[in-house]
Amino acid sequence: MNASRPVDAGRAVAVRVPATSANLGPGFDTLGLALSVYDELTVTTLDGPGVEITVTGEGAEDVPTDASHLVVRSMAYAFAACGREMPGIHLSARNTIPHGRGMGSSGAAVVAGLLAAKGLLAGDVDLDDATLLRLATELEGHPDNVAPALFGGLTIAWLDADGPQHKKLLVHRGVSPVVFVPDFTMSTSVARGLAPLQVTREDAVFNVSRSALLIAALTQSPELLLAATEDKLHQSYRAQAMPPTDALVRTLRAEGFAAVVSGAGPSVLVLADGPGQRLAAAEIAASASDTPWEALMLAVDVKGGTVRDHTEGSTGHP
Incomplete structure (x- = not known):
């Protein structure tokens, strides 16, 4: 891998990630459901190193505003896993998923960081679904929240010799x-x-x-x-x-x-x-x-986390 290719300054991506509810009663550490409450953020690369963070909404007064922010740590983890150097970034986050309430706020932050990295690395490195789930599980410790946050719907998640796996199912419209x-x-x-x-x-x-x-x-x-x-x-x-x-x-x-x-x-x-x-x-x-x-x-979210190019003048989708 060529580790020297930089991400252009001024490149921006917009990320949206749903809340999740895991376990669903009997499905301990296995079942998860994506729900229509969302954290949204934009990440813009800077000319130089460093991290700038603005947060509004849930947790705005409590979350760190430096490199220890979970979204930033997850981005850095993805860049390192790809053998790339993470650029300086400005992160602007609008949180609506309640913190510490069992609705997957930490899993959403992990997924948001990974999707932001995916968007910024588009055209250089392809972070596919299997890689995203593996990185998210390594960061979160278990896949039951991050799988529905990534893929939407009802997910069954499990671990085998090849790492974390998932199956997405569509939920009956009557639920x-x-x-x-x-x-x-x-x-x-x-x-x-x-x-x-x-x-x-x-x-x-x-x-x-x-x-x-x-x-x-x-x-x-x-x-x-x-x-x-x-x-x-x-x-x-x-x-x-x-x-x-x-x-x-x-x-x-x-x-x-x-x-x-x-x-x-x-x-x-x-x-x-x-x-x-x-x-x-x-x-x-x-x-x-x-x-x-x-x-x-709420409704069941069927899309999961999304990322799109938000660079000024661009309408592309990474």
Whole structure:
């Protein structure tokens, strides 16, 4: 590889990445769903080295504005993996994915950085889908959030001898997601630490059956979603760390709604089988708890992350 070819100063790309909800109940570390909440950013190369960052929206007061920013670190990781030197950049980010709420904000940042690198390297290095998923998984640690953020829709992700793999599926048009977002956060690492390292054979078989059923429910038979979202591997163990989340999930499920913890929490995802059902779920969430929940009425994102050339005067797509 020729490592000396620079990216021209003034080159710009625009990136858009969806939120995700992982696990979906029984599909622990395997299933993920892309949702219609987006982080958007533009990256413009500078004449010299350095990083300039402006952030608006979610996390604007908390995220770093130097090279430790996760988008920048992910870009640098991609450039290094391609044997290229990363140029100085100006990053302008507009975030709408809630941080620390189980909606894949860190996975979205990783994917955004990789897609920005893909766009800037277009014409020199081709970062294909398999490479993007591999790099994203190396950065994030597991593929269940980054796969739907990259590819959209419902994704099944797994690891084999060749690295991370995925299969994208289209979700039945009758599935209507709603996410209830609280005003408190949950650390993903803490939540993951609460799940046991070993489970009983009965619980393992239970989750295998529900995961298989969930694929059928999401793609063909939404009326099966309540049974298909039952879980015995992780949600009950994490309940102690987020009692309001556990209480809302239990209340909604008792009323017949397919409610699960979104990712590591504390948000709650309801996979309703129509717009009317999710409005009813929102009424229950508003009245059944002292915790305020913001209801996000969402669609399933089918495109995943996108990148396009944003250089002044250009209409091309990397």
